[in-house]
Amino acid sequence: EKAGYEHFMMKEIQEQPKAVLDTLNSVIKDGQIDLSELGLDEEEIRKISQIYVVACGSAYHVGVAAQYVIEDLARIPVRVELASEFRYRKPILDPNGLVIIISQSGETADSLAALREAKSKGIRTLAIVNVVGSSIAREADNVFYTLAGPEISVATTKAYSTQLIAAYCLAVQFALTRGEITEEYYTELIAEMQTIPDKIRKVLADKERIQWFAAKQANAKDIFFIGRGLDYAISLEGSLKMKEISYIHSEAYAAGELKHGTISLLEDNTLVIGVLTQADLYEKTLSNMVECKSRGAYLCAVTSYGNYSMEDTADFVTYIPKTDAHFATSLAVIPLQLMGYYVSVAKGLDVDKPRNLAKSVTVE
Numbered sequence: 455e456k457a458g459y460e461h462f463m464m465k466e467i468q469e470q471p472k473a474v475l476d477t478l479n480s481v482i483k484d485g486q487i488d489l490s491e492l493g494l495d496e497e498e499i500r501k502i503s504q505i506y507v508v509a510c511g512s513a514y515h516v517g518v519a520a521q522y523v524i525e526d527l528a529r530i531p532v533r534v535e536l537a538s539e540f541r542y543r544k545p546i547l548d549p550n551g552l553v554i555i556i557s558q559s560g561e562t563a564d565s566l567a568a569l570r571e572a573k574s575k576g577i578r579t580l581a582i583v584n585v586v587g588s589s590i591a592r593e594a595d596n597v598f599y600t601l602a603g604p605e606i607s608v609a610t611t612k613a614y615s616t617q618l619i620a621a622y623c624l625a626v627q628f629a630l631t632r633g634e635i636t637e638e639y640y641t642e643l644i645a646e647m648q649t650i651p652d653k654i655r656k657v658l659a660d661k662e663r664i665q666w667f668a669a670k671q672a673n674a675k676d677i678f679f680i681g682r683g684l685d686y687a688i689s690l691e692g693s694l695k696m697k698e699i700s701y702i703h704s705e706a707y708a709a710g711e712l713k714h715g716t717i718s719l720l721e722d723n724t725l726v727i728g729v730l731t732q733a734d735l736y737e738k739t740l741s742n743m744v745e746c747k748s749r750g751a752y753l754c755a756v757t758s759y760g761n762y763s764m765e766d767t768a769d770f771v772t773y774i775p776k777t778d779a780h781f782a783t784s785l786a787v788i789p790l791q792l793m794g795y796y797v798s799v800a801k802g803l804d805v806d807k808p809r810n811l812a813k814s815v816t817v818e
């Protein structure tokens with residue numbers, strides 16, 4: 455079943471190019487995104503006044519990325535909420551809003567309850583779900599199926615990657631329909647999305663270097679992930695992967711927040727992983743990394759090819775191919791998944807079934 459791999463997680467990491475391609479192919483027809491099966495016609499897309507993305511864990515991290523991408527491209531205000539908070543805080547929902555529930559399993563208790571809460575208020579719901587026929591898929595008004603195939607490892611990888619693709623497709627199509635982007639940019643964005651599978655393959659080809667680096671971090675006590683904008687969204691996911699399967703305490707911070715507390719935690723050789731894929735924020739995060747270094751941190755950076763000056767500051771740099779800034783999350787997450795995986799392997803832990811965790815959390 456593991457097709458020759460030692461763990462399901464590695465098998466699923468390697469399946470990402472195909473999972474992403476299948477998901478893209480399910481909605482891109484003749485170079486256009488077709489959302490007609492989601493029951494969202496142009497009229498309705500134009501009417502959306504507010505989007506609420508509600509989810510748990512990694513699916514919530516997709517929501518954080520989706521917020522940046524949808525707001526930037528489609529200019530629709532987006533709120534992202536943890537399902538366990540949303541369901542109990544008596545949310546005030548705009549009747550012309552759209553609630554998007556994201557869930558791999560479609561069975562997460564809090565996400566299902568949040569969906570029911572939204573439905574009881576008469577607001578339109580759309581679920582991004584991987585498991586066909588699951589409770590969330592059955593109850594939502596409409597479903598965008600991710601085509602990741604069965605995911606066995608508790609730590610999500612390929613489902614996360616396909617959820618991101620679903621979010622990009624919504625953002626790009628909403629942007630065109632609402633007149634926020636030109637036809638030309640729309641075509642470019644779609645063409646760029648179609649290059650993601652190959653670019654993921656490229657990042658995966660560099661896995662031995664990451665394995666080497668990760669093996670040296672097995673004794674780390676704390677790891678900090680920092681980034682700005684979409685790089686903050688990726689940091690959240692990188693940090694969760696790390697703590698979930700390697701049992702190393704780790705935190706993700708918006709890089710600008712370091713000075714507001716966190717930096718006092720840095721000691722000699724504390725590992726700080728900076729994510730720098732957003733050109734307009736590069737210098738800002740770089741200066742935060744320099745600050746960490748001067749407090750003794752050991753620095754790793756994930757950045758795009760071309761940013762070679764990063765090697766003057768960081769102790770270890772891993773590069774991702776260039777892409778449209780909105781889609782960089784899909785590439786930068788790969789080295790972070792690999793780091794979590796290889797640290798866990800180096801520590802001899804049960805990668806696919808980390809202690810105290812379940813694949814699908816059906817109790818609140």
Ligand code: M6R
Binds near residue numbers: 511558561694814
């Ligand atoms: O099945 P779901 O996508 O609703 O699950 C949500 C979270 O439980 C899940 O993403 C969890 O955080 C993963 N174990 C992370 O790798």
